[in-house]
Amino acid sequence: MSQFWKPGTERPRLVDDEEGGVLLYATSSSSSSGFGYGSLEKQRQRLPVYKYKTAILYSVETHATTIIVGETGSGKTTQIPQYLKEAGWAEGGRMIACTQPRRLAVQAVATRVAEEMDVKLGEEVGYTIRFEDITNEELTRVKFLTDGVLLREMMDDPLLSKYSVIMVDEAHERSLSTDILLGLLKKIQRRRPELRIIISSATIEAKSMAAFFNTRICRRRREEEQGPTKEPAILSVEGRGFNVELFYVDDPVSDYVQSAVSTVMSIHDQERMGDILVFLTGQDDIDTAIQLLTEEAQSSGKQGLVSVPLYSGLPRADQDLVFSPTPRGKRKVIFSTNIAETSLTLEGIVYVVDSGFSKQRFYNPISDIENLVVAPISKASARQRAGRAGRVRPGKCFRLYTEDYFSNEMSVVGIPEIQRSNLVSCVIQLKALGIDNILGFDWPASPSPESMIRALEILYSLGVLDDDAKLTSPTGFQVAEIPLDPLISKMILASCEFGCSEEIITIAAVLSIQSIWIPVRGVQKQLDEAKLRFAAAEGDHVTFLNVYKGFIQSNKSSKWCHKNFINYHAMRKVIEVREQLKRITQRLGIGLKSCEGDIQAVKKAITAGFFANAARLEPFSHNGMYKTLRTSQEVYIHPSSVLFRVNPKFIVYHSLVSTDRQYMRNVITIDPSWLTEAAPHFYQKQLHSSIPQ
DNA sequence: GAGCACTGC
Known part of the structure; x- marks a missing residue:
């Protein structure tokens, strides 16, 4: 390792982190x-x-x-x-x-x-x-x-x-x-x-x-x-952490996953016992790294390494493996996303390997799209990551970037979330608190005027704000009252009109949960098959209704969930959110009503909230390419959708996820005439140009 | 053919 690493000139020191002496899980x-x-x-x-x-x-x-x-x-x-x-x-x-x-x-x-x-x-x-x-x-x-x-x-x-x-x-x-x-x-x-x-x-x-x-x-x-x-x-x-000695690479690395694996091998070879925490960016990196490490350990005949993945999408039982004690004579290697930087405190970590990257959200107010991109971390994050090595005894942190890069190029702090996010929820919250001059609000860090204006525009198109940018009554005040994304709140209010609020609050609850499916890669095929049992031709939202119905009929059974590749904990959460929404809607004077299987009513209510997220299949498209009606962005149906490869002509999506492509997650089929019904002002211009009658 | 991390009466 001595050839690979040089001790930084920065003197070893106490490294800070944030919990005031509270050890979670301890x-x-x-x-x-x-x-x-x-x-x-x-x-x-x-x-x-x-x-x-x-x-x-x-x-x-x-x-x-x-x-x-x-x-x-x-x-x-x-x-x-x-x-x-x-x-x-x-x-x-x-x-x-x-x-x-x-x-x-x-x-x-x-x-x-x-x-x-x-x-x-x-x-x-x-x-x-x-x-x-x-x-x-x-x-x-x-x-x-x-x-x-x-x-x-x-x-x-x-x-x-x-x-x-x-x-x-x-x-x-x-x-x-x-x-x-x-x-x-x-x-x-x-x-x-x-x-x-x-x-x-x-x-x-x-x-x-x-x-x-x-x-x-x-x-x-x-x-x-x-x-x-x-x-x-x-x-x-001052704190009470132990010294963490910092090491940097001599030259920039081209492949941080490979480099992280090699570093783990060197630590295992040359350093005394103690668990290793490796910071990577996402599930892909982590899976690759674990596979590489297993191969390298096998081919070199090295024993005693136990590798464990850690990311939020992991089922709870697998996450708990991270906290299980390391078997005697073994060394645990945890490959983690940012989750281990702030949210979880791991005991027994002595070595940290820091890739210098994490996935971060960036919002583009022009296209109204939130992107998830791999980006360099800040010095503050790097310090935080290093500090994870010094909780039980003096530790070491191996940074997969040069000391020169750390000193001269890494930004001191990250960009505050408010400058990287869609501000629709934030703006409506301030409006509800009577703050009229949103653009003049005194922030610790000001968001861009473009993001602010975009948020105001969206809220205006939803009928939440009026011409003077004041909350409308009752819609605006009601939307502000519901603790969900305003698009979802609007959908709930509309459901009253279409007589399907029972169904819509179920859908709202599911949409506010990350995923109701069990996230397992190995058994992808079985998961897809399980999904087919609930799949509705109308799309994902209606599929959720089928899953919810099944869950209730099973008497909220965890066994039933397991059999159907459904995340039991997520479904419990759905029930909880749904109960909360029921209370709120009752307080707002929205009567709960079921449409008794009238799916068109459900889809119209969804469209009333999500009309801005409409997309149309490109004519003659061979690969399922859609374009959004509003901005002509190139988008595709996400492979996890029940409408993947079905490619109906007009759809409305819940959200976009951006990787190499823009994927629409959770989509339903619609009739384009509903768009002009739901938001005449919004679709007036596009009506003749892009929506065929 | 694919999922950073949080959060809300």
Whole structure:
């Protein structure tokens, strides 16, 4: 390995990551195994953040905004809410909120904090995530929630008046909801000077966050200002990770999959025992890498390697393999996507191999298409990946790019999600909160005006916004109320008119789940056959109705799912979402009605939401090429669709996925005259040119 | 002939 690698000139150092001392999937080390309160208290005091308790409380007392830079295992997430509670911030009926970008983290942190405070979860300490509200209105003083839920709460309580302090954790990840939340919190602060905001962020982002929240206008007027200082305070808390030594390649690699496999082999050869985590970009890479490694290990007679894939599409049981203990004398190699960068914490990793790439979403507002492309990661991501090696003992990280590339070419932080996404949901949420001047909204990072305008256009075409870009009544307000993509919400509202809301909320629930089929490559043929049992000539949406019906008739049986290659957990989720939609539609005064098999009604309701996603088969096309009616984009039916190779003339699709081609996922056949019925304004021009009568 | 990661009363 010494020929291949050169130690970086950068000195080995502590590497940060984001969880404040909470180890997901490591619940056995907590009090349930017999530690009493006293021991928990001692553990708390040993956390690095403990030393800063007074400083943090002082800063929160005197500053409107405090930015906490916390490294690995600093304990900030679990401890700061408790400090605030002890200092009296939850007195007088007030509450302390702490947001996380992910549900799992919310549950884990809340559970841990309840344990440390020796209270029952759901009483003094509670949490709220979608479908799960473990809080008690009278008792709960410290509340953990996803930032998406807090945004929803603002619809009822725009000033978030019940909270005295709001801590936004993992702000450096710059997720869509976090950015919207930060923009809104800044606005709230102006109206509620007594509100305190704590933002926990990685080092790299701290300064820009501070600049964003700095609302102090003029230095001289400082003495006249009432209340806390407007200029944010920045506090830094060290972590408790181990050293991770960094290595770079001498020359750029041409094939990072092959290179990752060779590196794993060298580590296995030359380094002491310890598991390896390899960051690749997707399922394809991962499958190829595992195959290559198996071959290389076989041909060189090397033993003792156990390779495990890890990506979100993997069935739950297979994902759990990653957490099973490595057999004695073996070395586990986990080939993972970005999922291991933030969402999952793996124990026992000592070596990290970083390809330097990940798949990232990019949105093109001109074509209104979201693309998934392999792109170089940022320095922040690279640090995060490296940090995964230093959790149990000092580790090593092998970067499959040159040190020169890292220093001079890699961007410091990634592009915030809000600048890479379709903004339709985001715009409607702001409108619902009464923010009229969307283009002038103060964001932590501004999205492009093109994306904003495109979102406004789409919402206008859906009849959600009027000529003055205000929410229409009742449609606009109703669509904003439903926590789904506005196109789906519109479809639900239309179903009322067509008398098929029972069917449409089922379809809406299925569409909001990733996939209801079991994702297995080896048994593709059986999966296709299973699909045929439910396939409807009208398309995928109607097929979903058949699957749902079968699932209900089987009495929601997991056996039935297994037999039919249907993902049982996904179907449970469908039931859950459907129940939620049922409640919401009832509140909106939409009566649930079944069309009793009138499929045309169902398809018309779908068209009412998705008219913009219409495509027409190219005449004389031999390979099933379609063009979208709106922008004449070349698109194809996705191979997973029941209409693949059927190629009906006119279709409406739910979404596009872009790989080497643009694939339409979930399609139904339509009659083109429905398009002009559903959106006359939208299709007026195209009517004569592209739709034959 | 094919699926980065999250999320929402």
